[in-house]
Amino acid sequence: MKRFSGTTKAEATSGIRIGIAVLVFALGGIAACATNPVTGTPQLSLMSEQQELEAGTKLYPLYTQLSYGLFQDEALQDYVNSIGQRLAAVSHRPNLPYAFNVVNSSDLNAYALPGGKISITRGMVARMENEAQLAGVLGHEIGHVAALHHLATYTRQVFSGLLSAVGMAALQTAAVPAGGLIRQVGLLGVNLTLAKYSRDQEREADKLGMDYMARAGYNPAGFVQAMALLMDEMDRQPSLLESYFSSHPLTSERVADANQRLSLYGPELRTPEALREASFREATAYLRQVQPAYALMDQGKTAMKNGDSRQALQLFQEATVRAPREALIWVYRAAAEGEAGLEEQALQSAERAVSLYPDLFHGRYVAGVLAFESEDYTRSLTHLKAAERLIPGQPQVTFYQGRNFEAMGRREDAARAYYAVLKKVRKGPMAQYCYRRLVQWGYLRG
Ligand SMILES: [Zn+2]
Known part of the structure; x- marks a missing residue:
């Protein structure tokens, strides 16, 4: 599946240019000169370091949610963060407030905000x-x-930080009732293209990354191995690598260059010990234990896409049996149960997801929709309010808040919600529903 199908390369590039123009405008036309920390030469900069830090602080939790939240293993999160910090400390910008996390997407991806x-x-x-x-x-x-x-x-989406495009994408296909819930969960984990680096930038990042590895005591051959893994996976499962390759073009030339660079580093680094396999295996033990369950979950998503909802449900159920602590798998199971008309079971599964990981948008959203379907409006509103806090401004969250208000007889609150939905979405069943109600209630003229 192509994210920007129908968009030519030229259009995509002009989109980025427009994005930068918008940003310059937003910053009051300030385009200052900064010194590039790596080259030491002056460079046109569109944002001050302060603005960069603010953007990162604001976007990090949002993008983490959009990548299906954190992988729930605190020890692994600490381990990955400590490795990142060690490398950042020997980089050309050691004083940034770096943070590193493992997000729960099944894609093969890494990105910097x-x-x-x-x-x-x-x-x-x-x-x-x-x-x-x-x-x-x-x-x-x-x-x-x-x-x-x-x-x-960085693309326009990152700078705007509004993420409205995400909500739009989800709504184009969202049906009004619980049907389509699985598709909505999938679409909410949109692989936003964060940046499109040039070949020269890729080459520079490769070189810098390997230098930082060496300074931190790692065998830089690890990077060449990682590239080889990615190339290998690209042949086997190209769809899982789409977002990585769209921002980091990977060519055999890059692999060859990195391989050649290895001889520049001292022999004391080029040892199997400096690859540090044992510590990695220990830190990733739980992840590797639950990974087969996630493979089942991914098969379930594929089955759902192919219209085999019964098989999908079976796969999700089996996955929760194998990895009962993984909230995201319970979310998919809940959505599939909801679509199969197993309302009570579906709500239980969604509540299970919420109790395992209260700050996962997808769990809160699905629980909110299912509680609404079960006519438990107070509970539904609690979940939707939490969802709104985790990813603000998603029109489908606002829509279900409105449906709850309407069912509770709070017409004015419902009208306000439906109006807010229409400001973001003009087409599709959800917009039609909001429009019809507002006309019916005399807020809009038909
Ligand atoms: Zn890159």
Whole structure:
């Protein structure tokens, strides 16, 4: 599936240019000169460091939610963060408030937000075999941050920070009743294209990442291994790598260059010990234990896409039996049960997801919809309010808040919600529903 199907490359590029123009405008036309920390030369900069930090602080929790939340293993999160911090400390921008996390997407991806906020997916960590491979991917992202690549390349969505495009995408296909809930959950984890780096930027980030690895005591061969893993997966499961490759073009030329660079580093680093396999295996033990359950979940999503909802439900159920502590799998199970008309069971599964991970948008949203379907309006509103806090401004959340108000006889609150939905969405069953009600109640003329 192509995210921007129908968009030509030229259109995409002009979209980025417009994005930057919008940003310059938003900043009052300030385009200051900053010194590039890597090259030491002056560079046109569209945002001050302060603005960069603010953008990162604001966007990090949102993008974490959009990537299906955190992988719920605190020890692993600490481990990944400590490796990232070690590399960041020896980078060209050691003083940023870096943060590193593992998000729960099955895709193979890693991305850097402004200000040194960096995420790697569960899918990518699961594919790795040692700490040096992980350090290689994190070091590469730090390289982009250190060399200020993002200042020119972040897409409009990142800068606007509004994420309204995400809500729109979800709503185009969302049906009014619980049907389509699975598709909505999937779409809410949209793979936003964060940046499109050039080949030269990729080459520079590769070099920087490997240097940082060496300074932190890692065998830089780990990075070459990570690239080889990605190339290998691209042949086997290209769809899982789409967002990574769209921002980090990977070519055999890059792999060859990185391979050649290895001889520049001292022999004391180029040892199997400096790949640090044992510590990595220990830290990822739980992830590797639940990964087969996530594979079942992903098969269930595919079955759902192919219209086989019965098989999908079976796969989700089996996945929750294998990994009963994984909230995201319970969310999919709940959505599938809801679509199968098993209302009571569905709500129980959704509540299970919420109790395992109260701050996961997808769990709160699905629980909110299912509680509404079960006519438990107070409970539904509690979940939807939490969902609104986790990813603000999603029109489908506002829509279900309105449906609850309407069912509770709070017509004015309902009208306000439906009006807010119509301000964001003009087409599709949800917009039609809101429009009809507002006309019916005399808030709009038909
Ligand atoms: Zn890159």
